[in-house]
Each structure stands twice: as structure tokens, then as C-alpha cells.
Amino acid sequence: QQQVKQSPQSLIVQKGGISIINCAYENTAFDYFPWYQQFPGKGPALLIAIRPDVSEKKEGRFTISFNKSAKQFSLHIMDSQPGDSATYFCAQYPGDSGGSNYKLTFGKGTLLTVNP
Amino acid sequence: GAGVSQTPSNKVTEKGKYVELRCDPISGHTALYWYRQSLGQGPEFLIYFQGTGAADDSGLPNDRFFAVRPEGSVSTLKIQRTERGDSAVYLCASSPGPGRATGELFFGEGSRLTVL
Numbered sequence: 001q002q003q004v005k006q007s008p009q010s011l012i013v014q015k016g017g018i019s020i021i022n023c024a025y026e027n028t029a030f031d032y033f034p035w036y037q038q039f040p041g042k043g044p045a046l047l048i049a050i051r052p053d054v055s056e057k058k059e060g061r062f063t064i065s066f067n068k069s070a071k072q073f074s075l076h077i078m079d080s081q082p083g084d085s086a087t088y089f090c091a092q093y094p095g096d097s098g099g100s101n102y103k104l105t106f107g108k109g110t111l112l113t114v115n116p
Numbered sequence: 117g118a119g120v121s122q123t124p125s126n127k128v129t130e131k132g133k134y135v136e137l138r139c140d141p142i143s144g145h146t147a148l149y150w151y152r153q154s155l156g157q158g159p160e161f162l163i164y165f166q167g168t169g170a171a172d173d174s175g176l177p178n179d180r181f182f183a184v185r186p187e188g189s190v191s192t193l194k195i196q197r198t199e200r201g202d203s204a205v206y207l208c209a210s211s212p213g214p215g216r217a218t219g220e221l222f223f224g225e226g227s228r229l230t231v232l
Contacts, residue, residue, distance in 0.1 A: 043223025102147060103149075104209075109158045
């Protein structure tokens, strides 16, 4: 199974700080590189996603930066808040260009704690 | 509208017993996924349905695991002769399907299985 390698495993940030989570992928044959957010006891929910032909996408305090040559992408959370404390997963998704493969593959996750 | 519904939310069983986990996807979503999530890990792909057929069952760990979706809506994940290593949260997700694939899967809250 194609892997996305995610780091760090855990991250502690002070309120108002910037949280940065990184992912590296192996194969470029994917249409979307999403980030999912998961709170305890809940299923993952899509936070933000980027296509590989775009270098950056911003939605509010959340930004994805995509480096195609390095096969890396990262999530930046600006002005981090205690309510952002959750586990974050990067993923890769082939989309309609993947033939019959619509499998979403996740990284191992980053536990983010934002202290008040 | 209603999200993905999974039952039971918690299931405790004894080693060797048979277990069924049910998923009711979002109405109109043709794609349905099962994932397994162990503590501190990312969701691990098990199987993907497009309509009634299993388009990709490459993630099922062995022949004790089986899933069906007979009418293209509700799906049941079946685990025979359960083992302690099967203990995990089983997540179900749905999405609109091919032609509308954006990398967004809508997850339920999961069924937590504990095998004693």
C-alpha cells in the first residue's frame, strides 16, 4: 500500500502560535492531498485539500503548502487555538485519474495540543 | 441532513465469537468504505464498495473478515472467529462516487470493538 509519511508524531504549541505538520509521499499519481482532523470519539473530517498543480491553498487559519519536486506537503495552522487540539492526518487520494482506485490512504497522524 | 450512521457504537465480545458491524451511509452516496483504526494510528483501509460490488478488498487482513452491501446502501462488516488483535475502532465512510471524487470522505463515529 502506498504510504504517506507524517511528522511529527506529536506537537505542543502555545495559544497564538503556528503549528506545522509535514508529510512526504512516494507517488505523484494522485489528484488530491487532503488533511483530515479527528477529535476523540469522532470520525475524521476533511479540513482542507490541495491538488498537486497548486503550490499553496489557504482557508482561514489553515494553509497547505505543496512542494511537488520534493514530494512533500505541509499543514500550517496560524494563530493556533485550544479548540484546534486534535489529531491531524495527511492523506493521498487518486480521484478520477486513478482508474478504478478510489482508496484514501492516511498517514499515521499528529497529535496536536494547543495550550491556553 | 443525516450523516453516516454506525451501529453498534461499542461491542464487547469474547475471543472466537462472530461479530457484525453495520453502516448506513449518507443518502445518495454510491461509494462506501470501511477502515480500521487502532489506538494512536491512522485509519487503515479495509474495503471499498462502488454500488453493490466490492471494487477493492485488498485491505481485508484475512478470510475471517467479510463485508457486504447487497442493495447498494447499508453495508455490514462481518468478522468470524474474532481474535484479541481485532480490537480496534471500525470506521465507515461514504462519498458521492466516481465523477465527483474530491478526496472528501464522510466518516461515521465508528464502532469500537473489544475482543476479550
